[in-house]
Amino acid sequence: MRKRLLTEGAKELSYEIREIVKKANQLKALGLKIHWENIGDPIQKHCQIPEWIKEIVSDLAKENNSYAYCPSKGLLSTREFIANETNKLGGVQITPEDILFFNGLGDAISTIYSQLSMTTRIIGPSPAYSTHSSAEAAHAHSSPLVYHLRPENHWLPDLEELENKVKYNPNVAGILILNPDNPTGMVYPLEYLEKMVKIAKDYKLCIICDEIYSKITYNGAHAYPLATYIGDVPGISMNGISKQYPWPGARCGWVEYYNRDKDPEFDAFCRAIDNAKMIEVCSTTIPQLTIPKILGDSRYSAHRQALNERIGRRSAVINEILSDVPELYFNPTYGAFYNTIVFKPGVLNSRQSLPIEDPKIKSLVNQWTANVKSEDYRFVYYLLATTGVCVVPISSFCSELEGFRITLLEEDEDELRLVFTKIRDAIKAYVASAK
Numbered sequence: 025m026r027k028r029l030l031t032e033g034a035k036e037l038s039y040e041i042r043e044i045v046k047k048a049n050q051l052k053a054l055g056l057k058i059h060w061e062n063i064g065d066p067i068q069k070h071c072q073i074p075e076w077i078k079e080i081v082s083d084l085a086k087e088n089n090s091y092a093y094c095p096s097k098g099l100l101s102t103r104e105f106i107a108n109e110t111n112k113l114g115g116v117q118i119t120p121e122d123i124l125f126f127n128g129l130g131d132a133i134s135t136i137y138s139q140l141s142m143t144t145r146i147i148g149p150s151p152a153y154s155t156h157s158s159a160e161a162a163h164a165h166s167s168p169l170v171y172h173l174r175p176e177n178h179w180l181p182d183l184e185e186l187e188n189k190v191k192y193n194p195n196v197a198g199i200l201i202l203n204p205d206n207p208t209g210m211v212y213p214l215e216y217l218e219k220m221v222k223i224a225k226d227y228k229l230c231i232i233c234d235e236i237y238s239k240i241t242y243n244g245a246h247a248y249p250l251a252t253y254i255g256d257v258p259g260i261s262m263n264g265i266s267k268q269y270p271w272p273g274a275r276c277g278w279v280e281y282y283n284r285d286k287d288p289e290f291d292a293f294c295r296a297i298d299n300a301k302m303i304e305v306c307s308t309t310i311p312q313l314t315i316p317k318i319l320g321d322s323r324y325s326a327h328r329q330a331l332n333e334r335i336g337r338r339s340a341v342i343n344e345i346l347s348d349v350p351e352l353y354f355n356p357t358y359g360a361f362y363n364t365i366v367f368k369p370g371v372l373n374s375r376q377s378l379p380i381e382d383p384k385i386k387s388l389v390n391q392w393t394a395n396v397k398s399e400d401y402r403f404v405y406y407l408l409a410t411t412g413v414c415v416v417p418i419s420s421f422c423s424e425l426e427g428f429r430i431t432l433l434e435e436d437e438d439e440l441r442l443v444f445t446k447i448r449d450a451i452k453a454y455v456a457s458a459k
Contacts, residue, residue: 041154041416047392047405048414054384059413059443061430064206064361066270066331069433074327077269080317084310094309096302098125098278105316106278115252116282124298125307128275129236129264130155136232136260136279137163139296140197145169146232147189148200149181151207151364151429152422156200156234168422169196175353175366175425179210183219190227198230199223204237204247204359207421207429209339211245211359217253224257230290231259236277237360239268239328242336245358251282258283258290265311267360268328269318276311335361338432338440345444351455357432364418366427372399375458378406378450385409400426403454411446 041063048058060068067073084090097103103120111117126132137159140146146160150170157168171186173179190196199220204211224231233250241247250261264277284291301307318324339357346365347354353366380386392405398419407413407428418427430447434440 041420044404044408044414044416047388048408050388051385051409051412054382056385056409057412058408059411059439059446061443062414062416064267064431064433065272066267066361066433067272069431070435071270071331071433073269073271074323076321076323077314077318077327080314080321081310084313084317090310090313092309094125094306094312096304096306097121097298098123098307099309099312102312102315103278105320106280109319110249110251110280113249113252115249116254118251118280118282122281122284123278124281124301125276125278125312126301127277127307128266129234129262129277131275131307132262132277132279133159133234135300136297139293139300140164143195144197145193145195146198146200147171147186147193147196149173149202149205150421150423151418151425153202153206153234154421156202157422160200169193170422173205173208173210175208175355175364178355179205179208179364180213180216181220183216183223186220187223190223190229196227196229198232200232200234201250202234202237203250204241204245206234206237206360207362207416207418208355208364209357209360209362209432210355211241211247214248214253217248221254221257225255228287229257230287230293231257232262233259234262236262236264236267238263240332240335240361241359242332243339243356243358247359251280254282256283256286258287260294265315265318270331271311274308274311276308276315334435335432338434338437339363341437341440342430342432342444345441345448349448349451351451352427361432362429363432364421364425364427364429366418366425367400367403371455372403372426373458374399374402376402376406376454377457378410378454380406380409398426400428403451404428406454407447407450411450413443413446413450415447 044062052058103123107118107120133155147169150172161168172182238247259282261280266272281294343356351371357363389409393402396402400417400419404417415428
């Protein structure tokens with residue numbers, strides 16, 4: 025080409041959660057059974073949607089207006105419902121005009137970061153959810169700017185580090201929080217959230233809070249909504265139905281703007297996000313129509329509670345199998361449906377391997393491990409090739425740690441125990457292979 029097409033930030037756009045699938049499919053073509061632990065899709069893990077939810081969706085599909093464009097910001101009746109639900113929390117109050125719909129939160133994340141000035145940074149957690157960290161880094165043409173969640177402290181954030189990075193980097197304009205957190209499954213205590221808001225207030229920042237898993241908590245945890253603790257600090261809450269129902273294929277998410285009137289620069293930013301969405305005409309119509317009918321249904325709470333209890337039981341099974349492996353930092357989960365398993369420093373090295381009998385599979389693994397980015401990639405590739413268990417290296421989540429992310433979605437307990445026993449035994453054999 026006569027001109028370079030890509031921006032400098034394009035190299036930051038990566039998504040190992042999907043990339044590992046390419047390798048798994050190569051092994052699947054060679055006859056290996058794959059246990060998919062790479063992506064959080066409850067439906068693929070045999071979650072059954074109740075008939076009453078299906079009936080609501082199917083009835084709406086029979087209505088002619090369900091096939092029309094909806095208003096660019098989203099259906100007014102749905103935005104009124106969401107605003108009312110937020111206002112019931114007793115914190116910051118919003119109107120339907122403070123809500124904007126997107127085609128899933130991936131769309132929202134991409135749009136929001138694209139409207140930032142190139143020199144403006146949003147500092148986010150590490151390990152990071154790749155969609156956030158990649159989009160933020162791509163817009164800034166730089167590596168992601170992060171504060172660290174500490175596995176040795178139950179994945180709670182290092183608030184002193186966060187404040188110092190905010191204090192000494194004047195380009196930081198906002199703090200990203202994922203609560204509950206993906207990929208760690210940590211749920212923030214209120215005192216930590218309040219301290220993070222204080223940092224934002226002291227340094228005149230906004231808060232962006234991804235709350236897509238806010239209704240998925242268990243083991244006694246509670247996810248505090250941003251609206252209840254943000255006070256008068258400007259902020260954006262992100263939410264959607266992909267995890268709440270769950271209906272990931274709906275691609276239906278929204279953002280809520282808080283305290284637009286408190287800062288003209290923040291208000292202008294929100295208007296720019298709205299205008300960017302206007303160009304796309306509108307978001308999906310039928311999924312929006314379902315929100316008041318499903319989330320407002322008296323049966324929804326019991327449905328979600330039952331799903332959460334099952335996730336909590338699965339977390340207990342995984343704890344039972346993996347928590348006593350001495351080479352790991354293992355933390356129980358309390359929200360979302362992921363856990364991040366981290367090897368202690370110095371455990372992994374380039375001499376370790378697992379025996380592979382099939383020469384074709386062995387050849388592929390040799391190729392994959394010839395020049396790995398981090399030693400956890402090497403472990404993940406050997407785990408995949410020898411057990412068929414497909415997990416994601418945690419270093420791909422913008423982290424200096426070495427480990428892997430798993431899901432808590434497998435409905436079949438026998439399969440769940442089989443998979444995590446395979447993981448435990450593979451860890452022991454892998455670590456021992458270089459001794």
